[in-house]
Amino acid sequence: MPRSSCQGCISERTGDAMIEFRGVTKTYPGSERPAVENLSFEVPEGEICVLVGPSGCGKTTTMRMINRLIEPTEGEILIGGEPNTRISGTELRRKIGYAIQQIGLFPHRTIAENVGTVPSLLEWDRERIRRRVDELLELVGLDPAGFRDRYPAELSGGQQQRVGVARALAADPPIMLMDEPFGAVDPITRERLQDEFLKIQQDIKKTIVFVTHDIDEAIKLGDRIAILKEGGTLAQYDSPENILTSPASEFVASFVGADRVLKRLSLTRLEEVELDPPRGNGGLPRLPEQASLKDALSEMIGSGAERVLVLSGDGGVRGSLSLDGLRRLSGRAG
Ligand SMILES: Nc1ncnc2c1ncn2[C@@H]1O[C@H](COP(=O)(O)OP(=O)(O)OP(=O)(O)O)[C@@H](O)[C@H]1O
Structure with a gap:
């Protein structure tokens, strides 16, 4: 050129x-x-x-x-x-x-x-x-x-x-x-x-x-x-x-x-992972699906709940994620 x-x-x-x-x-x-x-x-x-x-x-x-x-x-x-x-x-x-x-x-x-x-x-x-x-x-x-x-x-x-x-x-x-x-x-x-x-x-x-x-x-x-x-x-x-x-x-x-497992968790959003069906009672912590897996972990640690509910954009419950599920995902991440 x-x-x-x-x-x-x-x-x-x-x-x-x-x-x-x-x-x-x-x-x-x-x-x-x-x-x-x-x-x-x-x-x-x-x-x-x-x-x-x-x-x-x-x-x-x-x-x-x-x-x-x-x-x-x-x-x-x-x-x-x-x-x-x-x-x-x-x-x-x-x-x-x-x-x-x-x-x-x-x-x-x-x-x-x-x-x-x-x-x-x-x-x-x-x-x-x-x-x-x-x-x-x-x-x-x-x-x-x-x-x-x-x-x-x-x-x-x-x-x-x-x-x-x-x-x-x-x-x-x-x-x-x-x-x-x-x-x-x-x-x-x-x-x-x-x-x-x-x-x-x-x-x-x-x-x-x-x-x-x-x-x-x-x-x-x-x-x-x-x-x-x-x-x-x-x-x-x-x-x-x-x-x-x-x-x-x-x-x-x-x-x-x-702490790279935690960093990896911060890169993955709840909407990207396979969730369990909604479970548990209404008292579980709720997180928007755009929140990260690390946010979910912080929420579990902060509230003492072993499961969080994941909300879709319209506010409905899309599913839930347990501490064990999160552990499995982070194992895959690590
Ligand atoms: N004008 C210069 N003359 C001679 N040596 C230089 C000059 N500029 C940078 N250096 C040297 O080149 C190397 C790389 O410097 P550079 O500033 O690119 O590193 P950096 O990774 O950006 O550092 P920092 O994170 O501390 O800003 C260093 O050893 C530095 O001392």
Whole structure:
């Protein structure tokens, strides 16, 4: 494909792998050991790939090579089937949304100006930018009328994170890179931001590479998880289910943690399992079918009941699940 037409190829492509690492190694100048070594993996279009691993294992380096903030020493990265070196780093970064933990909002610009940064660089007209900014603020749960003219310092940490995500989405890039975007907020806000993020992703279906230290966050958000180990090599690249049920090595098993049966339970919803017929009396705890097996276990432990009733969307009782049934399911999961 000629160089000039590659700009469009990023957004027009509807193939399988949106991002592909081919034998990528990065050795920083003056370092003896590579920060990232011989990485090869593919991120399919529309999926969330989470990079996770201990501190210093090369997560940020890996992510920043995608938008050429860092250049590999060896190997190549394809985007939409084309090497990412086909267009300039600046051009590439305009097409790839980037949200980081430090948020990086411009302190002396309003929220609207911050969110509109890339559209105004792309010289969209003012009305189009205004509409887009309002749409994005709504998308991330901030009332445009209340927030567009405020300054970053007037927002809470969680609100600033949302603005960071809105800004990364502004030019509707097909790819988003997110480096611990929810890292700097308290656990409750973090969980809410994760839930909102998953809901937004259902609509926008971006190809997302997401960096985190937190394996629970990786399991919750990832369609696929790349577990890196020290020296920047790939320990496992797989679905959360497979990482929990079949860790490829001792390193992965210990990184995922001894409580991986519980984590597996949190991935399975009651509506996905075979239930017993409704049993017992009306005093049993009731859970909606969207609740997870882990929720059911917590409910049993909290109430002392060995069975819960599962409600369907219309509030009727769909069936029941016993502690023994749950044990059998978790045995299968473990
Ligand atoms: N600009 C740089 N020059 C030299 N070495 C670097 C540079 N940036 C990172 N490194 C080294 O490369 C390795 C990987 O760093 P990187 O930031 O990619 O890891 P990380 O997994 O994102 O870490 P953390 O989870 O602590 O943020 C580390 O050993 C780090 O010290």
